Amino acid sequence: MKLYNLKDHNEQVSFAQAVKQGLGKQQGLFFPLELPEFELTEIDDMLEMDFVTRSSKILSAFIGDEIPPHQLNERLKTAFTFPAPVVDVTDDIAALELFHGPTLAFKDFGGRFMAQMLSYVSGADEQITILTATSGDTGAAVAHAFYGMENVRVVILYPQGKISPLQEKLFCTLGGNIETIAIDGDFDVCQSLVKQAFDDEELKKAIGLNSANSINISRLLAQICYYFEAVAQLPQEKRNQLVISVPSGNFGDLTAGLLAKSLGLPVKRFIAATNANDTVPRFLADGQWTPNATVATLSNAMDVSQPNNWPRVEELFRRKTWRLGDLGYGAVNDETTKAAMRELADLGYLSEPHAAIAWRLLRDGLQDGEFGLFLGTAHPAKFKESVETILERTLPLPDALAERADLPLLSHSMKAEFAELRAFLLKK
Numbered sequence: 001m002k003l004y005n006l007k008d009h010n011e012q013v014s015f016a017q018a019v020k021q022g023l024g025k026q027q028g029l030f031f032p033l034e035l036p037e038f039e040l041t042e043i044d045d046m047l048e049m050d051f052v053t054r055s056s057k058i059l060s061a062f063i064g065d066e067i068p069p070h071q072l073n074e075r076l077k078t079a080f081t082f083p084a085p086v087v088d089v090t091d092d093i094a095a096l097e098l099f100h101g102p103t104l105a106f107k108d109f110g111g112r113f114m115a116q117m118l119s120y121v122s123g124a125d126e127q128i129t130i131l132t133a134t135s136g137d138t139g140a141a142v143a144h145a146f147y148g149m150e151n152v153r154v155v156i157l158y159p160q161g162k163i164s165p166l167q168e169k170l171f172c173t174l175g176g177n178i179e180t181i182a183i184d185g186d187f188d189v190c191q192s193l194v195k196q197a198f199d200d201e202e203l204k205k206a207i208g209l210n211s212a213n214s215i216n217i218s219r220l221l222a223q224i225c226y227y228f229e230a231v232a233q234l235p236q237e238k239r240n241q242l243v244i245s246v247p248s249g250n251f252g253d254l255t256a257g258l259l260a261k262s263l264g265l266p267v268k269r270f271i272a273a274t275n276a277n278d279t280v281p282r283f284l285a286d287g288q289w290t291p292n293a294t295v296a297t298l299s300n301a302m303d304v305s306q307p308n309n310w311p312r313v314e315e316l317f318r319r320k321t322w323r324l325g326d327l328g329y330g331a332v333n334d335e336t337t338k339a340a341m342r343e344l345a346d347l348g349y350l351s352e353p354h355a356a357i358a359w360r361l362l363r364d365g366l367q368d369g370e371f372g373l374f375l376g377t378a379h380p381a382k383f384k385e386s387v388e389t390i391l392e393r394t395l396p397l398p399d400a401l402a403e404r405a406d407l408p409l410l411s412h413s414m415k416a417e418f419a420e421l422r423a424f425l426l427k428k
């Protein structure tokens, strides 16, 4: 597999390099040089396969001979150990639940696959530092995926006081090779600290820097697989006019969905759903890219005003000669999010703020004859406090959360200053 840097098309790397480096020069994102496409009959055959077998086929189409198919299949068996069920909500809308992994969010798919790929492409004695910023769920997925792996040090930055207490417990209580830093600032600030670290060649070399952010291509590729898994679960008549609504923050999930479509998965259109951090919906409405300051919302994993993956979305539309105007979009504020959660509860479906936003825009935008799917990106119990308050009921804690809820937090705190982060990374 060859990938090029979106900021400098002359910089081309292999899959292994892209996985190890995360970002290219000038913090450019890597993008596949070849965009594979399956024939319709191939897609039909694939939709009959089991999740892991089909996922191997999808990922092989991108990765090529850099990883022999049986090796890839073995790695996927280790990474994808939990289901992604489609659950009916109404006659014409269903949820794709992506939160049945160890840290109860869709990020387990990408985090676990990335851990497998990184260990596959790294030398046995190579020391690697994974540095990543999280708006809540990436941190947990990455921490758990890499926990206890030899030669890997994981450093996770998160915005202090801006993620849910249970989200924090899930990844800041592990210790060992997992170090967590609460940054005095918002997610965009954390993300920019990570980018500065990547710009620092000396630091990069000294600690073998890698990012597990959604900018890492391996995470994106893994996420393509569950879009196929969703369609595989739908009866034929619901596959033809399929609309998928994606709750979006950094826009990795949407990029993966669009890549699934580019492979030939029948999806009529996508809806990019955001909260009040609505840089993309405003851009799609008026063509102006004008990020506002990030605001804290109920759907905190989407509190991103400068979404990292957007250049990949634009590149894909350009390469496929799709029209950006065909991309659905919308932004939902906290009040409407709450109302949506209550409406879903009345329909018998327990949700959380992120999924509720995607559902709300889907319900409003669905046309006659279409079938809608929205992504359930996190388990409702991950947002226990707000879900309980909004729905006026108590939620039991799943085991993954219950077993960490009473452990002490091991996080460091830090001002949003690169010099301080740099010193931290270089020590030991």
Ligand SMILES: *Cc1c(COP(=O)(O)O)cnc(C)c1O
Pocket: 105, 106, 107, 136, 137, 138, 214, 247, 248, 249, 250, 251, 252, 253, 254, 301, 302, 354, 377, 378
């Ligand atoms: C990360 C996350 C999102 C946003 O996904 P992106 O790929 O960053 O757009 C949405 N919902 C939840 C629960 C998340 O953890």
